[in-house]
Amino acid sequence: MVLELAADVGKDDTQTARKPQGAIVGESPVRLWGMTSAERLRRSLVRSGITDVRGWDGFDGGLPQILLRADWVFDEALVRDLAKSPGTILVDSRSGEPVAAHVEPADAAAVASMLGSSRVVPDELRERLRVVGPGELTSTYNNALRKKEPPFLLRLTPEALPRIEQRMFAGSYKGVTDLVTKYVWPWPARHVTKACALLGITPNMVTTLSAVLVGIAFWMFWEGHFLLGLAAAWGMTFLDTVDGKLARVTLTSSKWGNVFDHGIDLVHPPFWYWAWMVGLWSNGYDTLYPDLVFWIVVGGYVLQRVQEGVFLSVFKIEIHIWRRFDSFFRLITARRNPNLLLLTGFAVADRPEWGMVAVALWTLFCFGVHMVQILQALAARRAGPIRSWLAS
Structure with missing residues (x-):
């Protein structure tokens, strides 16, 4: 089966008339993350601005064509950049x-015809079309995922499916993140992501469940049930990994989903810290300078977010991807997951009050490190624009 995407009808008929159509050549019985290869390619094309899918019948309609083989798996970036590269064979x-x-x-x-039957590009086509590999078509640097990684292009066979899905999942992961997300969650998250895809569970459903766990953790902390609250909190952080990966491997991310997910991520940590302090106070834990500790943790969280925003606004890149050290420090900086590690360690030792003190001290240290990073970037900018080490 071959599917084709027809051009949209817009206000500018001349411009619309030259918008390329997309065609998926051939078919594959192998399903990726619960969907056919043709459906995944259709989603890739739609996300690249090519819409209205129909079967290819050999009639081009006088329009440029983007042709993709269904028995290969394309990194979404390859489809996106091919759509911007007329006169190209990949x-x-x-x-x-x-x-x-x-x-x-x-x-x-x-x-x-060549895509359907030939293993090589004929000389007659090479003479008038640009022939490129994945690395020539698409950059290895992915700014959205904060990493440097070659785009994948894989032959789709039943035998290769486990390896292909593992590679696709790895490709959906951010390269610069905290140590729990980077080193602990990938293996279980891949299997849960696959189960969600097969069951038809959407990323927004996963995000909704994580929001429920945010509330449960808040209540448990407030009541002084710290270990139960931590179980809910860690469950939330795990689902926070799953929803984004599920959206990327199934190509179902949306503006609303992005706002929903990142909005929860941004807002909830200070409420957890507040509830933890209330749980300490109501259960008779004696914390040294409790008010000071609370305001350092909450204020420090807000100010570090401000630091990140200032860095991005001034230097046009995120603070965590400037240099190798900055990317390393993102593993452990005083964000939610590293702070939860501190709280968990002290709660297990039955000293939850010292857990919050440890978070406060770590927050102060990290705030100082980020201030130094900003000052160093201001000095470095005198020699030219600040660029990420991942883009070099």
Whole structure:
């Protein structure tokens, strides 16, 4: 089966008339994250601005064509950049086998035939079209996911499916994040993400459940049931990993989902710290300078977010991706998960009051480190624009 995306009808008929159509060449029985290969490619094309799917019947309609083989798995970035690169044939970098193309209607039939039957690009097509591998079409730097990684292009077979899905899941992970998200959650999160995809559970459903756990953790902390609250809190952080990965591997992320997820992430930590302090006070724990500790933790959280915003506004990159040290420090800086590690360790030792003191001291230290980073960036900018080490 071959699917094709027809051009939108817009106000500017001339511009709309030249908008490329998308065509998926061939078919594959192998399902990726619970969906057919054709459906995944359709979503990739739609997210790249190509809409209205229909079956390919060999009629190009006088419009440019983006042709993609269904028996290959494309990194979403490859589809996006191919849509911006007319006159291009994409080949597998190892075998040289053609797998996709963006061509004018005059070449569409010949290229579609080549993709369906040939292992090489004929010389006659090489003479007038640009032939590139994945690394030539798409940058290895992904700013949204804060990492440097080659785009994947994989032949889709039943035998290779576990390896392909593992690679796709790894590709959905942020490269710069905290140590729990980076080193503890990947293995279980991949299996839960796969189960959610097969069961038809959407990312927003997962985010909703994580929001419920935010409330449960808050109440448990407030009542002084610290270990129960921590169980709910860690469950929330795990689901916070799952919802984003599920959205990326199934290509179902949305503006609302992004606001919903990041809004919860941004708002809830100070409320947890407040509830923890109330739980300490109401259960008779003697905390040294409790009011000072509380305001350092909550105020420090807010001010560190302000520091990140100032850095991004002034230097146009995130503070955690400037230098190698900055990316390393993101693993342990006083954000939710590293702070939860401190709270968990002291709660298990039955000293939850010292857990909050430890968070306060760590918050002060991290605030100082970020101030130094900002001052160093101001000094470095005199020599030229600040660039991420990942982009070099």
